[in-house]
Amino acid sequence: MIEQLARLGRTGLLALERLGRGHLLLLAILKGMTEIVRRPFLLIAQMFSVGVLSILIVGISGLFVGMVLGLQGYYVLSQFGAEESLGVMVAASLVRELGPVVTALLFAGRAGSALTAEIGLMKATEQLSGLEMMAVDPVKRILAPRFFAGFLSMPLLAALFSALGILGGYLVSVGLLGVDEGAFWSQMQHKIDLHEDIYNGVIKSLVFGVVCTWIALFQGYDAVPTSEGVSRATTRTVVHSAFAVLGLDFVLTALMFGD
Amino acid sequence: MAQNRKIVEVSVGAFMLIGLVALFFLAMQVSNLSSAPRGSGYEVTARFDNIGSLKVRAPVTMAGVVLGRVVAIDFDDETYEAVVTMRIQSKYDRIPEDTFAKIYTAGLLGEQYIGLDPGGSDTFLKDGGQITLTQSSIVLEEIIGQFLFNKAEGEKNGGKGEDK
Amino acid sequence: MCPECGELGDGLDGHYSDWRQSRLCSFWPGAPGWWRAWPLLRLEAGADGRYTMSDSQAEPLVKIRGLRFSRGEKRIFDGVDIDIQRHRVTAIMGPSGTGKTTLLKLIGGQLQPEAGTVIVDGKDIHALPLDALYKLRIRMGMMFQSGALLTDIDVFENVAYPLREHTSLSEEMIRKLVLLKLEAVGLRGARDLMPSELSGGMARRVALARAVALDPMMIMYDEPFTGQDPISMGVLVELIRELNDASRLTSIIVSHDVQETAEIADHIYVISQGKVIEHGTPEELMDSQSAWVKQFMHGLPDGPVRFHYPAPDLAQDFFRHSTGGRP
Numbered sequence: 059m060i061e062q063l064a065r066l067g068r069t070g071l072l073a074l075e076r077l078g079r080g081h082l083l084l085l086a087i088l089k090g091m092t093e094i095v096r097r098p099f100l101l102i103a104q105m106f107s108v109g110v111l112s113i114l115i116v117g118i119s120g121l122f123v124g125m126v127l128g129l130q131g132y133y134v135l136s137q138f139g140a141e142e143s144l145g146v147m148v149a150a151s152l153v154r155e156l157g158p159v160v161t162a163l164l165f166a167g168r169a170g171s172a173l174t175a176e177i178g179l180m181k182a183t184e185q186l187s188g189l190e191m192m193a194v195d196p197v198k199r200i201l202a203p204r205f206f207a208g209f210l211s212m213p214l215l216a217a218l219f220s221a222l223g224i225l226g227g228y229l230v231s232v233g234l235l236g237v238d239e240g241a242f243w244s245q246m247q248h249k250i251d252l253h254e255d256i257y258n259g260v261i262k263s264l265v266f267g268v269v270c271t272w273i274a275l276f277q278g279y280d281a282v283p284t285s286e287g288v289s290r291a292t293t294r295t296v297v298h299s300a301f302a303v304l305g306l307d308f309v310l311t312a313l314m315f316g317d
Numbered sequence: 318m319a320q321n322r323k324i325v326e327v328s329v330g331a332f333m334l335i336g337l338v339a340l341f342f343l344a345m346q347v348s349n350l351s352s353a354p355r356g357s358g359y360e361v362t363a364r365f366d367n368i369g370s371l372k373v374r375a376p377v378t379m380a381g382v383v384l385g386r387v388v389a390i391d392f393d394d395e396t397y398e399a400v401v402t403m404r405i406q407s408k409y410d411r412i413p414e415d416t417f418a419k420i421y422t423a424g425l426l427g428e429q430y431i432g433l434d435p436g437g438s439d440t441f442l443k444d445g446g447q448i449t450l451t452q453s454s455i456v457l458e459e460i461i462g463q464f465l466f467n468k469a470e471g472e473k474n475g476g477k478g479e480d481k
Numbered sequence: 482m483c484p485e486c487g488e489l490g491d492g493l494d495g496h497y498s499d500w501r502q503s504r505l506c507s508f509w510p511g512a513p514g515w516w517r518a519w520p521l522l523r524l525e526a527g528a529d530g531r532y533t534m535s536d537s538q539a540e541p542l543v544k545i546r547g548l549r550f551s552r553g554e555k556r557i558f559d560g561v562d563i564d565i566q567r568h569r570v571t572a573i574m575g576p577s578g579t580g581k582t583t584l585l586k587l588i589g590g591q592l593q594p595e596a597g598t599v600i601v602d603g604k605d606i607h608a609l610p611l612d613a614l615y616k617l618r619i620r621m622g623m624m625f626q627s628g629a630l631l632t633d634i635d636v637f638e639n640v641a642y643p644l645r646e647h648t649s650l651s652e653e654m655i656r657k658l659v660l661l662k663l664e665a666v667g668l669r670g671a672r673d674l675m676p677s678e679l680s681g682g683m684a685r686r687v688a689l690a691r692a693v694a695l696d697p698m699m700i701m702y703d704e705p706f707t708g709q710d711p712i713s714m715g716v717l718v719e720l721i722r723e724l725n726d727a728s729r730l731t732s733i734i735v736s737h738d739v740q741e742t743a744e745i746a747d748h749i750y751v752i753s754q755g756k757v758i759e760h761g762t763p764e765e766l767m768d769s770q771s772a773w774v775k776q777f778m779h780g781l782p783d784g785p786v787r788f789h790y791p792a793p794d795l796a797q798d799f800f801r802h803s804t805g806g807r808p
Contacts, residue, residue: 099322105329113332149347180632188629191589192643192691193618214336221339224347243346251374252348260340 080276090202100203109211120219124226145246148227157220162266166299170274174295177278178288212267359444364398369454371429379433413438420454548597559755570732572746581735622692622700628684630676637672662690682713699731706738
């Protein structure tokens with residue numbers, strides 16, 4: 059009984075310690091911003107591997123999600139004779155929720171896991187240690203550019219997801235189901251608000267960008283430097299990111315829209 | 318190396334452009350950016366006995382055209398009236414002072430909005446001006462209550478008639 | 482940081498590059514550059530008021546005193562004292578798992594000890610603020626066992642990395658320097674290869690070229706001979722010695738390859754069970770009377786160190802297993 063309690067306590071302490079290390083790392087990364095100003099190409103190179111290489115999966119997913127929303131929404135809305143509101147429904151659900159959330163989940167799977175594996179392997183092969191001994195701070199040189207690349211890429215990817223999703227919804231509802239084109243756009247424009255919906259969506263995706271990239275980098279940096287340790291860290295990145303995104307989405311939604 | 322660098326730079330540039338275009342598309346095509354400019358415009362207030370379920374950001378219309386939006390709703394604890402502040406777009410600067418403001422409901426269960434009926438005055442509303450002629454929102458319960466009351470009255474009267 | 486005037490400097494200008502020079506501040510605050518850049522000889526007033534010549538070189542470059550370090554429950558070092566003399570090749574030897582690599586990380590300031598001090602070039606490594614530590618590390622090279630080359634850039638860029646990072650030399654100058662360093666390790670022709678295309682021995686030589694790119698005052702070699710074929714082993718042995726003598730470096734080699742290490746080391750420390758067991762020149766150690774050192778230096782299978790990991794008696798182990806339930 060006492061032993062069980064002690065184990066629980068130990069687990070809790072270890073988790074708290076990890077959390078503390080994670081926050082210290084985030085602090086160090088934020089301090090490393092100066093390096094990016096000095097060498098902007100570091101950031102650009104990371105924007106490429108984090109952002110550009112995620113365009114395809116995010117774009118295609120967005121298009122299909124939008125098309126499915128159009129089909130399903132039509133089915134429900136036509137029962138009330140409200141097909142014209144299809145545009146509103148597609149756009150609102152994409153801009154407010156699906157855009158930021160699904161993009162963040164895809165990002166964690168596509169870019170986050172790659173970041174963790176890369177950093178973890180750099181640790182396992184002593185590259186990070188080597189940089190330190192060359193008097194180069196790996197947090198500044200390796201982690202900070204990746205962090206800001208993630209932070210900047212996420213809202214752009216989420217916007218791309220939403221925009222393509224709305225186009226997908228438009229293709230299905232106007233092209234396939236014969237919803238009136240004018241009504242589709244005008245209802246959407248009437249109901250979707252720039253501040254209420256789009257800005258809040260962008261803020262959400264910025265928060266998700268920070269959280270997903272932070273988790274990925276911390277897991278890599280904190281990984282046990284063996285092949286097993288790195289593979290576990292990669293899995294943890296995806297799982298923790300998913301939890302964090304979904305949990306935070308609820309909190310943010312409650313804060314933004316729940317008045 | 319140099320070749321690679323160029324490719325990376327170009328594709329990142331393209332990525333950022335695509336992302337910004339998508340944001341722009343969302344802002345311009347999807348949202349009501351064009352119909353609700355913030356900041357520009359002038360504010361007028363109006364007092365209502367009852368605003369029903371009017372909300373901040375509800376449209377202010379004249380002849381069915383949206384001229385502005387409600388930006389604030391306050392309560393005056395001396396007169397027990399609702400004070401509604403509206404922001405009208407600056408291009409609509411020829412609204413007569415004796416304009417009549419009324420709270421309508423869009424459809425049977427829709428949102429409430431403010432409708433303006435123009436008066437005949439030659440002076441126009443300015444920033445900080447007040448619309449004095451207002452009519453409160455129609456509260457559905459009151460109408461139903463009145464209807465039932467009238468009906469009861471009518472029946473009573475009818476009964477008297479039969480008596481005679 | 483200069484202990485007397487508190488000036489934060491990189492030490493590159495010779496200011497406070499050893500304890501003696503720190504006194505410079507107190508009696509000559511406006512000392513000109515040439516005076517500060519005179520690290521070898523210094524006129525100093527003795528107790529009798531006469532000026533005498535002193536050689537700052539007598540002070541060891543690295544001075545480890547009472548070092549204690551644990552990893553989890555396991556005590557790795559328990560009161561280790563080591564002196565690394567300037568311009569010598571000093572080897573630290575011991576069986577696998579004695580924490581030799583850990584020792585290098587402690588010298589480089591990557592790990593914090595539980596107790597004890599590591600003084601490098603007059604500065605207590607673990608008491609330095611971070612930026613001063615990084616400035617000191619510029620003058621310390623390290624060759625990792627795996628090479629630790631950056632895998633996303635080619636050989637040339639790897640060697641150029643510290644130069645680009647810490648100097649503002651022109652591209653042409655960097656090119657010349659890099660080719661020079663690569664020539665020294667015999668890999669000028671491999672400059673366009675990626676690290677994944679290199680053999681283990683080549684990767685280590687590239688790492689060596691990178692470690693000396695900034696002309697450091699000392700180089701630490703982590704297991705330079707492990708897993709090398711005889712040819713590249715010979716090449717490395719010669720390279721290490723040549724580099725040390727030609728550029729007046731100080732070398733620290735961590736290894737368990739007795740033959741090769743004894744060939745080039747001037748002084749050897751043997752570590753086991755967290756303590757320095759014996760130290761001396763290779764010849765002295767070869768003739769050591771200590772049974773443990775004898776076994777290690779000559780690679781004898783029998784001696785104080787047993788082949789078996791500590792375990793209960795074999796028959797007892799079998800018996801316990803058959804009665805069920807592992808202990």
